[in-house]
Structures are given as structure tokens and as C-alpha cells.
Amino acid sequence: NAGVTQTPKFRVLKTGQSMTLLCAQDMNHEYMYWYRQDPGMGLRLIHYSVGEGTTAKGEVPDGYNVSRLKKQNFLLGLESAAPSQTSVYFCASSPKVWNTEAFFGQGTRLTVV
Amino acid sequence: LAKTTQPISMDSYEGQEVNITCSHNNIATNDYITWYQQFPSQGPRFIIQGYKTKVTNEVASLFIPADRKSSTLSLPRVSLSDTAVYYCLVVYPRGSARQLTFGSGTQLTVLP
Numbered sequence: 056n057a058g059v060t061q062t063p064k065f066r067v068l069k070t071g072q073s074m075t076l077l078c079a080q081d082m083n084h085e086y087m088y089w090y091r092q093d094p095g096m097g098l099r100l101i102h103y104s105v106g107e108g109t110t111a112k113g114e115v116p117d118g119y120n121v122s123r124l125k126k127q128n129f130l131l132g133l134e135s136a137a138p139s140q141t142s143v144y145f146c147a148s149s150p151k152v153w154n155t156e157a158f159f160g161q162g163t164r165l166t167v168v
Numbered sequence: 169l170a171k172t173t174q175p176i177s178m179d180s181y182e183g184q185e186v187n188i189t190c191s192h193n194n195i196a197t198n199d200y201i202t203w204y205q206q207f208p209s210q211g212p213r214f215i216i217q218g219y220k221t222k223v224t225n226e227v228a229s230l231f232i233p234a235d236r237k238s239s240t241l242s243l244p245r246v247s248l249s250d251t252a253v254y255y256c257l258v259v260y261p262r263g264s265a266r267q268l269t270f271g272s273g274t275q276l277t278v279l280p
Contacts (some may be wrong), residue, residue: 088268097270097271098212099270145211145212155200156217157202159211159212161211161246
């Protein structure tokens with residue numbers, strides 16, 4: 056049972072480039088989340104999804120887009136990367152309602168130069 | 169203004185009980201308070217969750233006063249392997265929606 060898998064684990068982008076981070080979960084969870092983690096700031100919610108085909112903005116959504124075309128996958132896109140988006144990105148999933156036990160992936164370390 | 173506050177760091181010795189408090193004013197009335205543990209280069213891992221009073225599982229206890237303006241994670245008899253960052257996670261009302269908010273984390277260092 057893989058749980059939550061994030062791809063890629065590391066990436067370096069040049070300013071202005073685009074990329075997509077993939078999150079896949081095999082637990083049949085309804086809720087999925089994308090967080091970013093920066094030193095001294097904890098984790099901040101970027102976007103989340105309450106089910107296939109639905110997405111919503113979190114605390115820091117600017118500069119990111121997401122899609123949930125399949126229940127098991129949640130994609131995070133950066134259309135034009137900026138140095139301020141250098142961070143560690145975590146995907147998570149949970150079974151149903153808000154704030155139940157969430158399972159996190161191992162993270163993607165993104166550097167924008 | 170939603171604000172979730174935790175001590176930046178704490179030190180303890182093996183075998184001691186450790187209590188980490190998170191302050192969170194005006195959280196949503198119908199959502200859980202959750203605590204996570206994070207080791208370096210890993211994603212956070214769920215520890216415990218509660219709504220009010222006291223909750224206990226095999227690894228920790230969670231104390232929540234009636235006003236729900238704070239919560240305290242209690243780790244009994246810590247060991248070196250408990251050295252990690254601990255986060256509280258709460259939900260704030262945001263208009264008709266809700267906002268998940270992590271605290272900034274408490275670095276716990278367990279000393280031999």
C-alpha cells in the first residue's frame with residue numbers, strides 16, 4: 056500500500072518556466088490537499104479538493120492552479136515559476152470531512168532560480 | 169485575525185513527560201483540533217485529534233479546555249526518537265467557508 060505518492064521529489068526551475076506536480080493516492084480518499092512549507096512558517100494550504108472534479112482555494116493560492124480529473128490524482132501547476140515559489144510542497148489526502156486524519160506524501164523540493 | 173501560536177522549541181530528557189501547547193483564538197466551533205509530528209525530509213504524520221476535554225491514544229494525550237482557545241499535546245515518557253517538529257492544525261471560519269491552519273511548529277529535542 057503506497058499511500059500518497061508525489062512526483063517528482065526534487066526539481067530546479069528557471070524563472071518563468073512551468074511545471075506540474077503530481078500527487079497520487081491509493082486509499083480512495085475524497086479530500087486532497089496541496090501545502091507548501093517554508094522555514095519558520097509551518098505548512099500553508101494552497102488549494103484543496105473535496106472530490107473528483109472539484110477544487111477550491113486555500114490560504115495562498117496565487118500563482119498556482121490545480122486539477123482533480125480523477126479521484127486518485129491531484130495535480131498542482133505552476134504556469135510561470137517565480138523565486139518566491141521556492142519551497143517544499145506536500146500533498147495530503149483524507150477520507151471525508153475536514154480535519155480527520157490526513158496522510159501526507161514525502162514532499163517535493165522545488166527551487167526556482 | 170486568525171492566529172495559531174506554538175512555542176518555537178522545547179528540550180526534554182528521555183523518560184520525561186512533555187507538554188506542548190497551541191493557542192488558537194476563535195476557531196470553528198464544530199471542527200477537530202489535530203496534532204501532527206514531522207521528521208526531517210518527511211511529510212507530517214498524524215498523532216492525535218480531539219474536539220473537547222481529553223483524548224488519549226497509544227502514543228499521546230490531547231487536552232482541550234471548554235473554551236477551545238488552546239490545546240495541549242502530552243507525550244508521556246519521551247525517547248530520543250520523539251525528537252521532531254510538532255504541529256497543531258485547526259480550522260478557522262472564513263465567511264461561509266473554513267480555513268485549515270497549521271501552527272508554526274514546535275521543535276522538540278529529547279536529550280539522553
